[in-house]
Amino acid sequence: MRRRIYWLVPDLASARRTMDDLLLARIGESHIHFIARDGAELTGLHAANLLQSSDIVRAAQSGLVIGGAVGMLCGVGLALLGPLLDSTPQWGLVGALAIAGGLFGAWSASMIGASTPSHRLLRFMPAIERGDYLLMIDVPRGRVDEIEDRLAALHPEAHLEGVEPGIPAFP
Structure with a gap:
């Protein structure tokens, strides 16, 4: 260290x-x-x-957490809406949207952090x-x-x- x-x-x-x-x-x-x-x-x-x-690293970390959480919430919402449209919930959406949200959040927040x-x-x-x-x-x-x-x-x-x-x- x-x-x-x-x-x-x-x-x-x-x-x-x-x-x-x-x-x-x-x-x-x-x-x-x-x-x-x-x-x-x-x-x-x-x-x-x-x-x-x-502050690019700090911003990317924050964006990863926030984007992952938002993606997970959207995935849960869509998975719970799934039985209304289809016969089974699509729980795979939760993980996929959490990962996609985290990556997008980290990327977009790092663009802001690079200028701070x-x-x-x-x-x-x-x-x-x-x-x-x-x-x-x-x-x-x-x-x-x-x-x-x-x-x-x-x-x-x-x-x-x-x-x-x-x-x-x-x-």
Whole structure:
């Protein structure tokens, strides 16, 4: 399990030096993510992708649950209506519509979530809009203190903004 460390870095030069120091500390580039305001320079930095900067995963999960529930309710309604139109209830519709509803709900909600900033990052938005760079580092649980101490010693201009207790494996 990894933990995500958040740092605010004041400018591009400092962000590049911080990334170099993290690479020297053997943190892989795929575990270092930067977010900056729109139009900001990110050359030489590993920019956060859509999964890390938006609410796409959270929205897809919600859409899956809601869509599956609505699909299941529609399936139950149709299955109970079946004996009025036919001789036997069609209980297979319940599962089929629950799956179809869940898939449609996840897809449609993820389209909305892709355009919504991550709820985890909302507290950093004022600083990002001022021009700071948000650095997110995913490190093994045992290295959190080591990395925090290293960055605090090498980059006094940067500010530790906290540690997220656990992050999903893929974003």
